[in-house]
Structures are given as C-alpha cells and as structure tokens.
Amino acid sequence: MIPELGHFALIVALLLALTQSILPLVGARRGNLTLMSVARPAAQGQFVFVALAFACLAWSFLTNDFTVENVARNSFSQLPEVYRFTATWGSHEGSMLMWVMILGFWTTAVSVFSRHLPDDMVARVIGIMGLISVGFLAFLLTTSNPFERLVPAPMDGRDMNPLLQDWGMIIHPPMLYMGYVGFAVAFAFAIAALLSGKLDAAWARWSRPWTTVAWAFLTLGIVLGAWWAYRELGWGGWWFWDPTENASFMPWLAGTALIHSLAVTEKRGAFKAWTVLLALIAFSLSLLGTFLVRSGVLSSVHAFATDPARGSFILGFLAVVIGGSLILYAWRAPRMITGGAFTWFSREALLLANNVILLAAMGSVLLGTLYPLFMDAMGMGKISVGPPYFNAVFVPVMAPVLFLVGVGPLARWKEASLPDLFARLKWALAVAVVTGLLLPFTLDGFNPWATLGFALAAWILLTVLVGFRERMQHGTRLTQLPRAFWGMQLAHLGLAWGIAGITVVANYQLERNVRMNVGDYTELAGYTFTFQGATEYNGPNYRAAKGTVEVTRDGRKIATLHPEKRIYNASGMPMTEAAIHPSFFRDLYVALGEPLDDQARTWAVRVFYKPFIDWLWIGALFLVVGGFLAASDRRYRIALKKLAIPAGAASQGA
Amino acid sequence: MKRWLPVIVFFVLVGFFAKGLFLNPREVPSPFIGKPAPAFTLPLVGNEAQTFSPADMKGKVWILNVWAPWCVSCRQEHPVLMALAQSGAVPIVGLNWKDKDREAAQLLAQHGSPYVAVPDDLSGKVGIDYGVTGTPESYVIDKEGIVRMKHIGPIDPDVWKNKIEPKLKELGA
C-alpha cells in the first residue's frame, strides 16, 4: 500500500511540475500575472508530493518490505536501522529520487525567499526549475521507478554494499546533492535573464547568495566524500581522480569561477556574458556528472548499476537542457550590454584571469576523464587515464590560480598598478618564497613539490593577513568588517590551510607493513605499535576479527586502537575497518591485513603515520564556513525584507 | 563566431556519449590480434603424462577456450560448445584456468567434453601470458598459429553466427 502511495505521489508531482513550468513561463512571456502566480504554489505542492514519495520509500526500507525490489536489492533485515534508512538513497533509483526531492527543496526555497524579485523573473526561474523537475520525474517514472514490486518477494534482502555502511553515507550524498542541484538555481536565473533580455547588476545581486550557498554545500559534499574514502577505502588515500569524483569536482571548479564572476557582475556590471555562461556550464556539468555515473559509459568504483536505456534517456535530457540553454546563450548573449572599462591589473582583470585558469583546469579534468571514451568510440584502442595524469597536469595548472588568490583581493577595482601591488606585497612574497625553499630542508631535504605547496600556502596566508591589516588601517574593528569580507578571507585561509595539509601528507607520510604475532611491536615516526592479538565477535550483520594495537611514545601510552577485518553475512564481502587516532598534527592509521597462520594469531598489519592530514579537513571546513558567511552578508538579508525595488529602475543601468 | 563554440563543443561530446553508451568500458582489448599465440607446454587434465602445446595445432584453424569449473558463465556456454564440437566445425581446446579445487576432470566426465584437449593452467601463468582477465574468453587462432580474434564472455549462438563463424570462413577453416 505505502509503495503504491509513493508511486502515486510521484505521478502527482510530475503533473504539478508540468503546471509549475508551463503556465508561469507562458505567463512571463505574455505578462499574464495570473499564470505567473501559479509558480509558487505549484512548486511548493510539487515538493510536498516528492517528499511524500521519499518518505514512502524510506518507510519501505525501515519496515524491511522486501516486496519492493529496491529494498530487496539494497537492504538486509540485520542491517542496522540507520543504514536501512540511508539505503533509501543507496541505489540509482533512490538517489535519483533524492535528487528530485532536493531540487524541489531548492525551488521551494526560491519561492519563499523571492518576494523582492520582479514577478516575471520569479515565474521564469521557478518555471525553468520546474522543467528540470519534469525531466527527472519522467525519468524516474519511466526507467527508474523506485517502487517496483518484486513478486514473489524474497525472504531477505541482498544487503547494502559494506562500503556504504558508514557514517559518510549518512551525510555525503545529501550534502553533495544540495550542492549539485543547488546550481540549478543559478542556471535558472541565467536562463531567465537570457529569456527576458534583461541582465544587470541587480540580477547578479539576486543570484549570488543562492549560488554561493550551493557552492558551499558542494564543497562540503566533496570533502565529506574524501573523508569517507580516507576512512573506508584503500590505505588512507582520499582522492583517486575516479570518474565519479571528477564528475563532482568539475562543477565545483566551474562553480568557483562562477561565484567570482558574479562578484564582478554585481560590483561593476561587467562580465555579464561570462557569468551567464558559467552559470550554464556549472549546472550542465552537474547534469553531465549525473549522466556519467548512471549510464555505464565510464568505469568507476562509484558507478550505479548501468543500463543503456537509462543512459539514453539522460543523454537525451542532457541534449535538450544543455543544448537548449547553450543555443539560447549563443542567440541572446550579444544583447547583453558590456560593462565598464578596466585595466591590466585591476581586480576585474585578475578575476578574469582566475576564471580563465579555473576553466582550463576544469577542461583538463574533463579531457582526462573522457579521453578513454573518445579513443574507444573512434576505434583507436583503449587506454586508462588515472592519478598519474591528473596529478601531473592539475597541480601546474592550478598553481597560478593559487598565486592569484593572494593578489586579487588586494587589487583595486577598475584600475590598479603593478608597482603599487608589488610594494604592498613584496614582504609577503619574500617570506612565502623563503618558507617554501627552506621548509623541506628542515624535514627531508630538497623537494620541489613540497616547496611549491608550502610557498603557495604561506603566500595565501600572508596576503589574507595583509588584507585584514589594510582594511583595518583607518580604525575599523574586526567585528565591523562586513561578512562578505570575512567570508572571503576565511575561505581563502581555508584554502591555504588545506594546501599546507595536502603538501605535508602527500610528501611526508610513512608506512610499515609487518607481520605481527601477539606481543610483537613496530616503530614508526617515534611511535611504538604493539599488537595484542585479535579476537572474534559477531556484529549486527557481519562477523569480525577485532585486533588490539597499543600505541606508545617514549613509554607514554597514546592510544589503544582496534582495527577490524569484517565479513558481511549477506554478501560475503570482506571489509577492512581501519583504526585511526586523529590529532591536530598527525593521524595514526592502523589496518589489519590477512591472518598469516591458521589459528589467526599472526597477522599482516599495516601502520601509517599521516602528518597534517587533518589540516585538509579543517581547511575545507573554513572554505565551507566562509561561503555560508559570505552569503549571509547584510546586503542580501536587507534585500529579503520587503523592500520593493521599483521594477523599472532596477532593470536599467550599467 | 565564438558564442556558438560552447554549443558546438557540447554536441560533439553528445555524439561521443551516444557512441559510448554501446561500448563496454571494462572490456580489455587484446594486444595479441595479429601476433603469434604465446607458446606454452602444459600437462592435460586427468592425464599429467601427456602435454599440450599450441604448436600441436599448426595447420589447423582452432579455438582456445579459457574456462574454469567454478565459472558460472562457462556452464552457460557449455551446451553451445558441445554442439559446435559435435558439428565438427572447428577444434576447441579448453584451457582449464586456476582450477584450485581440481574439479575439471569430474565436471567434464559428468557433462561431456567439447574439447580436443584440456591443458591444465593451475597457476594461471599461461592465462597471464594470454592477457586473460576472466572466464570465459576465447581466442581464434589460424593455421600459422597467429591469434586472429578474441571474444570476451560466453559464446552464444548469436556470437557464433555473427562473429566467429564468418572469421573462421575467412581463415579457411
């Protein structure tokens, strides 16, 4: 009964989405207020029904309803309750449903926080988002129905992939989708501007906070994924340049360019065409990511069960949405008035350089990800493009951007002189270069990559401080500085912090792979790891061997770690649960390998010393907080109060 | 003009994606096509005194079918191979790959053997030499001992009719 209710709710949602898109868009074209006013209630109604469908699916999982095929495929009666809930979005169908629900959430948010916007703009934005909802709801209902029944129902499910039975599963996908899908708002604003022919600084002011918040969520989602991989996959690696990871990173790169471009359009009315194109590209990359992961076109650890039929539907959808939007851009872009003049090293020029390089980086990731497909499709053989390529290519391309992070915020708008900038920054530059050169020598000797990383991190940190000092020169106190400024500084600081962490852990981590019997010990980076054997126990849905490793340093006890080796009951899949002892300056990471004798008294144990890895997570957190802070700046909150800007005056201007 | 560039690039990509939907990104193509079949000498299953070597098949067009008793798809393929063997269309040699539990002899006795010889590759070394990544995989080898085709996955009637049989005719089976 409940699954059928869910299915029905989706159908109602589709009808509401059709209403939400067609009527307001026609209304905006004709200036018909009645039609336009359908947008808000239709959007809100659609969201309610999608959420209802989601609740029905979650209910089926929580109550172990194995007559629903999705539940039978992805869950298990012994699965702990929290994972039975997260299994709702653990499959292609379920995660697609979550995608649509989150789109509904964003649309509802736009419908609520848009009282200050002109009616035709609201109608268009909600209408466009409605069209996207229509596409995905149709996709769900025709090729990926999460409520398919399985007759006869199996006694039990096939269990959730053990890799997903983790904390990370609870928060990573929702946050990631909040980001991905959130770019639909910027996309819709861009299309609305192209359709109406009106694009100005006010438009940038309206769309900027939405975009920044989506970007912050995407950053959070990606970092959570990396953190999850660190704890669950491989040997403490956190980024593999896997096609799915790239699929989320590319919109992030475009999104970063977008938020910076919006800054220029808002402040100076320049870069309009650029900003609109970036908004289209960012969301297009989100959609592309959705396609790549679900179509079977690329091979990835992350790929959902693949099906050419589904792939074809999404590809068709992509062609219509992205193709259509890019054609609209090509047609309407020339009408947008270009903004004011600016000179070589002005902030505009530097931000333009920033965006150009970010796009080059994004292009490189796209090239590497798709190249195997290009070659295979043209019958030129099969190759693999993996981490060695991406690392070799991405770091050199991004380095200039990181350098610009230091200069951009300090350059004046419209006109800046290079000698002036140099004078203000020469000390920061000198200290950064010296730090970069000397630091590796105090550690391990000459290391060009470490030098680059340290220099850039120090450079960004120092320029952030210079930025504060200059802003507070005339007596302004820290608390009086606007949130947008704080947001920017914190985000850039987070970047520096993260780069410092990555530089250290990538260049200076240590490991040992040893055979340990009870009482054996090994030493690494001054820590002594003593193995006290392994005992067996039964978990809720697995059998495990739980090892005990005592960690001491200079005789002082640091921690007792319990790495585990699990075999999951339903699938028979083995999993290694590493034990991590985190701390500000280093993580100690211990994993059990295989038992080396029949009584399982001697084990292969891998021990890692990962210096400064937590700086990565901290830096990323600052990025996210900075984003949210910037989006909550006074000028956006004031706009939310019912200050009706005269519609005519607002759309004129530079 | 440059504002049309994004659309053009996009639709070129779409073309590739459309093609890509019908390719399998995980299928490992064989670098042996057109090269001599790697040499080996292995004892036969159930009769260690005798050996098999690809040189034994010189002068004939033949199929090297890599299989294993624990492989489910190979069971599906088995009846097709039996029919082929009975028709005498082409001799099939069955490379027994990584049969740790030593089940091959009994299995073939029970269900019949479509093979003219069953070399025993216990360690999997010969498999590595042929670039085998799973079972079943089949190689079509010509009269001079050159590999002419590799098929990954079970041979079913369609594969036989559309892929393998034409190739055999081409090679003068």
Next chain:
Amino acid sequence: MRHLIFAILLTLGMPALAGEAAPNAEDPVIEQRMIKLSENLRCLVCQNESLAGSHAELAEDLRREIRAQMKAGKSDREVLDYLTARYGDYVLYQPPFKPVTYLLWLGPLLFLLIGGGVWYAALKKRRALKETPLDEKQLAAAEQLLNDK
C-alpha cells in the same frame, strides 16, 4: 667467551620473546618498488582500482608476477613492457605519450594558452572602452532611488 655465552643464550631465548615485527614482505626493497609501480597500474578485474590496493585474485597473481620479475633483475620499464604486451596500454594508469595521446597530454597547456589569449583580447577591448555617460532619464531615476529610503 662471555660474549659467546651471552649470544648463545640470547639465540636460545629468542623464540619465547615477542620482538620487533618483521616486515610482511619477503624482500621489503622489492616490495616497495612493486607497490610504487603497481599504484600506477590498473586492476583489470575491478571497476577502477589500482593493482597495488586490489584484493582481487588476478591482482594478487599479477603482483606476485611483478615481484618475481623484479627479483630476476628486470627493470621497471621491462616489467611495464611485459604487462602492456599482454594487456595493452589499458593497464597503465599513466597514459603513454604517443601520437594518439598527444592531445591528452598537451591539451591542458593548450587550454592555458587559449585562456591566456582570451584574457589578453578581453583586456585590450576593455581598456579601449569609454564609460557611457548616463542620460537625463537615467539621472532622474537615480535621483529618485537615492531619495526614497
């Protein structure tokens, strides 16, 4: 003499004591080399994992084979050639630099150069732009806006 007795006693006492764990690998130097090499190789039966980390049986077989080759004195290049002769370039995570992959390796540089060109062209245009002065109507509207609080 004392030292000899001490040494004998130590050796006899050894098995009973837990001690420093021995490296898991037979030959840690070869092992390090093998892991470094296989981190950049694809596990052919997995969805997208490296040969170093994969638990698949074929991966273990191949790692064993690589160790054996390295012990026999083969260089890294020779081991890679051995694998690509059997599995093609697909097994390499670092694509080779050949005509068919020129675009792949040079692409990023190309993007940067094109980007640089775009930046330069855009800036030249900007510098030439003059600010368009507001007209009467716009000035009046601006007045009105500034006066409405």
